[in-house]
Amino acid sequence: MFVDQVKIDVQAGHGGNGMVAFRREKYVPNGGPAGGDGGRGGNIIFKVDSGMSTLMDFRYHRKFKAKNGGNGANKSMTGRSAEDTIVPVPEGTTVTDTETGRVIGDLVKPDQELVVAKGGRGGRGNIHFASPTNPAPEIAENGEPGQAVSLSLELKVLADVGLVGFPSAGKSTLLSVITSAKPKIAGYHFTTLVPNLGMVRLDDGRDFAVADLPGLVAGASKGVGLGFQFLRHVERTRVILHLVDMSGVEGRNPYADYQAINQELTQYDPDILKRPQIIVATKMDLPDSQANLTKFKDELAAHKSDDQIVHDVLPISSVTHSGLQELVRKTADLLAEAQPEETVVPQDRPKTYEFDGTHEPDFKITFDKEIESWVISGDKIEKLFKMTDTAHDQSMLRFARQMRGMGIDDALRKAGAKDGDTVTILDYSFTYVE
Numbered sequence: 272m273f274v275d276q277v278k279i280d281v282q283a284g285h286g287g288n289g290m291v292a293f294r295r296e297k298y299v300p301n302g303g304p305a306g307g308d309g310g311r312g313g314n315i316i317f318k319v320d321s322g323m324s325t326l327m328d329f330r331y332h333r334k335f336k337a338k339n340g341g342n343g344a345n346k347s348m349t350g351r352s353a354e355d356t357i358v359p360v361p362e363g364t365t366v367t368d369t370e371t372g373r374v375i376g377d378l379v380k381p382d383q384e385l386v387v388a389k390g391g392r393g394g395r396g397n398i399h400f401a402s403p404t405n406p407a408p409e410i411a412e413n414g415e416p417g418q419a420v421s422l423s424l425e426l427k428v429l430a431d432v433g434l435v436g437f438p439s440a441g442k443s444t445l446l447s448v449i450t451s452a453k454p455k456i457a458g459y460h461f462t463t464l465v466p467n468l469g470m471v472r473l474d475d476g477r478d479f480a481v482a483d484l485p486g487l488v489a490g491a492s493k494g495v496g497l498g499f500q501f502l503r504h505v506e507r508t509r510v511i512l513h514l515v516d517m518s519g520v521e522g523r524n525p526y527a528d529y530q531a532i533n534q535e536l537t538q539y540d541p542d543i544l545k546r547p548q549i550i551v552a553t554k555m556d557l558p559d560s561q562a563n564l565t566k567f568k569d570e571l572a573a574h575k576s577d578d579q580i581v582h583d584v585l586p587i588s589s590v591t592h593s594g595l596q597e598l599v600r601k602t603a604d605l606l607a608e609a610q611p612e613e614t615v616v617p618q619d620r621p622k623t624y625e626f627d628g629t630h631e632p633d634f635k636i637t638f639d640k641e642i643e644s645w646v647i648s649g650d651k652i653e654k655l656f657k658m659t660d661t662a663h664d665q666s667m668l669r670f671a672r673q674m675r676g677m678g679i680d681d682a683l684r685k686a687g688a689k690d691g692d693t694v695t696i697l698d699y700s701f702t703y704v705e
C-alpha cells in the first residue's frame with residue numbers, strides 16, 4: 272500500500288462586519304439606520320482532481336486561507352460575499368481533523384467536494400437593530416470568524432512494484448513505455464519530484480501497479496536529495512525493480528551505483544533488501560552498455576550476498592523496447608509468488624528524517640549583513656552541491672528542487688527570508704522566491 276500523508280492548516284474567511292450608518296436625505300437631519308450587513312467569508316472546499324495521484328503538492332503548500340467577506344456599507348448595502356477557495360486533492364483522500372482525530376470525510380468520486388472549513392457569517396448592520404425605543408441604533412455586529420482547522424490528509428494507493436535507482440537511470444522512461452502513464456522525462460537529475468503510478472497490463476490478463484519513484488542518491492536515507500521522502504513507499508511495494516544505468520555516461524560505474532542504492536535502502540530499513548528485487552540493466556541501446564553489463568554481472572557474482580534476493584538481471588532498452596516483455600512477465604510471476612501484501616508490510620516506524628518543521632535539518636541559515644544575503648552552510652550542503660556541480664550544469668530549477676528536498680525552503684521561510692531576498696550557498700547566489 273502506498274500511503275501518502277500530510278498535515279495542513281486551513282483558515283476559512285471571516286465574515287465582514289456589519290455597518291453603522293444612517294440615511295442622509297435632504298432636509299432630514301437624522302435619517303433611519305442604513306448600515307448594511309457584512310458578506311460571508313469564503314469556505315475552504317476540497318475538490319477531487321482526477322489528474323492528481325499524490326499529496327506531494329501539499330508538502331510545499333501547507334496553509335490555505337480563504338478570503339474575508341466585505342464589510343457592510345451605507346445605504347443598506349451588504350458587503351461582498353467572498354469566493355470559496357477550492358483546493359484540489361487526489362481521488363481517495365481521507366480528511367481527518369488533526370486535533371480530534373475525527374474523520375471529516377472521504378473524497379472518493381471524481382469532482383466530489385467537501386467543505387472542510389466554513390466561512391464566517393457576515394455581521395448584521397444597524398438596520399437590524401432599530402426598535403421603537405432606539406430608532407437610531409449605533410450598534411452593528413462584527414462578522415463571525417472563519418473556521419480554522421488543522422487537517423491530516425491521507426491517500427492510500429496500491430503499488431505492487433517500485434522502481435528505484437539513481438536519478439536519470441531511466442525509471443520514468445520505463446514507466447512510460449510499460450504503462451499508459453505520462454511521467455516527465457528529461458536528461459537532468461531529479462526530474463521526478465512525485466511518485467508516478469501506472470498500471471501494467473499483460474496479454475494474459477494479469478496486471479499490476481508500478482510506482483516510479485524520485486531518484487535516490489548517496490545519503491538519501493539521511494535526507495539528501497529528494498528520494499528519502501519516498502523510501503517509505505519502497506517499503507510498501509512487494510517487488511522492487513532496481514534500475515541500473517549501464518551506459519557509463521558521466522563516468523558512472525554501474526556496480527557502484529547499484530551498491531550505493533542498496534546501501535541507502537538497507538540504512539532506511541534492513542528488511543527492504545529481503546524484498547524480491549529484479550535488477551534492470553537500462554539503456555542497453557547505448558554503445559558501452561553491453562561491456563558494462565558483463566563487468567557488472569562479474570562483480571555481482573563476486574559479491575554475492577545471502578541476505579538479498581536478486582531474481583534476475585534483465586537488460587532492457589526503453590528506446591528500442593528490447594527486453595520489456597520479458598521484464599513485465601517476470602515481474603508478474605514474481606508478484607504471484609511474493610507473499611501477500613499484509614505479511615510484508617512492516618509496522619510504521621517513527622521517521623527520523625522528515626523535514627516537517629519539527630526536525631532541525633543539517634544546515635545552518637544565517638543572515639550576513641555585510642553581503643546582505645542569507646547564507647546557507649553545512650557539510651551535507653557542501654557535499655550535495657559539489658556532487659551536482661561537477662556532473663551537471665547548474666540551473667535555478669534544480670537548485671530550487673534540491674532546496675525543497677532538503678527542507679531548505681521551509682527553513683529559509685522560518686528564518687524570515689522574504690520573497691526576493693538574496694541567498695548564497697557556497698559561492699552561488701540566487702534570489703529566493705516564495
Ligand SMILES: Nc1nc2c(ncn2[C@@H]2O[C@H](COP(=O)(O)OP(=O)(O)OP(=O)(O)O)[C@@H](O)[C@H]2O)c(=O)[nH]1
Pocket residue numbers: 436437438439440441442443444445455456457458459460461462463464484485486487553554555556557587588589590591
Ligand atoms: N538511450 C537511452 N536513453 C534512455 C533510456 N531510458 C531513459 N533514457 C534517457 O535517460 C534520461 C533520464 O531518463 P528518466 O526516465 O527521466 O530518468 P529517471 O530515472 O526517471 O530520473 P529521475 O526522475 O531524475 O530520477 C532521459 O534523457 C531519457 O531519455 C534508454 O533505454 N535508452
Ligand SMILES: [Mg+2]
Pocket residue numbers: 442443444455456462463483484485486
Ligand atoms: Mg523520473
